[in-house]
Amino acid sequence: MTKNLICINCPRGCNLEVDTETLTVKGNSCIKGKDYGISEVTHPKRMVTSTMPVLNSKKILVSVKTSSPINKEDIFNVIKEINKKKVSAPIKIGDILISNVCNSGINIVATSNAEEK
């Protein structure tokens, strides 16, 4: 099967054609496009960012992210876990709010501070 992708590594936005069996890439103008094309069809990963309700603070929400990119197919599962959780102030940037989310070995960390009310 061939998959059509746009390379996201520079403004040229080359249209890539990746053969998912042989892992050959066409349409790229440089090596970055080849690497990107292969990783997108073999193990695509994404950062997930969201918010969590925070109690005991003037703020309603604290923003969060995955500590590193997670498998693309896990995006909605990770969001589900985040949405189940409420945290309590004080929260500091970098605090681990969920560890090993969805058994991925990756944590959900705070990206904003929330002071106690």
Next chain:
Amino acid sequence: MNKEKHDLIIIGGGPAGIAAAISANKAGIKDILIIERDNILGGILNQCIHNGFGLHRFKEELTGPEYAGRYVELLKETKVKVLSNTMVTSLNAKKEITAINSKGVNHLLGKAIILAMGCRERSRGAISIPGDRVAGVITAGAAQRYCNIDGYLVGKKVVILGSGDIGLITARRLTLEGAKVLAVVEICPYSNGLNRNIVQCLNDFDIPLYLSHTVSNIKANKNHTRVEEVIISKVDENKNIIPNTEISFKCDTLLLSVGLIPENELSIKAGIILDPRTKGALVSNNLETSVEGIFACGNVLQVHDLVDNVSLEGERAGISAANYIKEGNKKSKGIKLEVGENLLYLCPQIIKPSSVVDSTPIFFRVKKPLDNCKINIIINNEIVSSINKIKLIPSEMQSVNIRKDMLKGAKNIKIEVIKK
């Protein structure tokens, strides 16, 4: 009237204002006040919870609040004063400021002032969409704020007009929170967002992008309380609607992401001359406006796409303001830059050769996407520098550096982009 006096007053505590304060402080100015209308510093970054900020500045990808957090920490190491929950309501050419907060009306006076008020989004009025005037039509940035700061979703079935980065990021965010984004509609034949955002915000979630389309009608529900249907149509090369190309979407929300305008009400009150192209102040290379001692930086000066550039511009404004406070105004002749072929604008608009130390950056955007082109710097009708580019697009701000040696005997300066 009793006025509170400061060496430097900065209006707006977003990334531009904070960077300006830190650099002016480093340059030896002790008495600095930032006035911010929100309860926290950081400006628009607080609602931009996605990552991708600070790759140039910190060599890592941060989220908006993290980027703001880094700068707030740096600010805490200084003695810069911050007056939050305070809105500046007027400014004049004598550098007198009126600001309002819960304690009442404050009158202030600065030796120098830096404008860092950011920008606002263009609304429905600014682009005149036909159809019913009902609830459910709001800007994408407002939806982002409701979702990420206040914690509620603006709608369940959403159409987004405009494919700039704010529209794309909001499409993904609302999808993750359970809304269905039915379409992103773009009047241009190309998207105005980064490829990365097209892929990771739309393609990842199978959200269709309609290029060369626009909203041709908005229909309200029976009770006339909210949007019920949005109709889009194809447009021709001149952006005129082509009849009989309608596609209908049953939805409860239309988000507008149709451009940003620098927030310049205060600048106008102070008599500062604006550039009709950037909609920001007309400035010289030290970022001084047409009013002596008033400087501008960040989105209030020109709409930026990278916050890293906003911080750099803030730093430059801080240094210029510090020089002005220490040395007063050095009157010197300026050369007005000529906006050449294919350019939307140039910023700064004026170069004062005597104030250029080594070189000075000039920022610009192209009017339309251009392949295989070159950027020419033309001084006294001669090309002094020519830079080849494989591709330039309007959504990516570009810059060139004009070196001091190029400016010897310069009478006119033009920058253009032409096809090879």
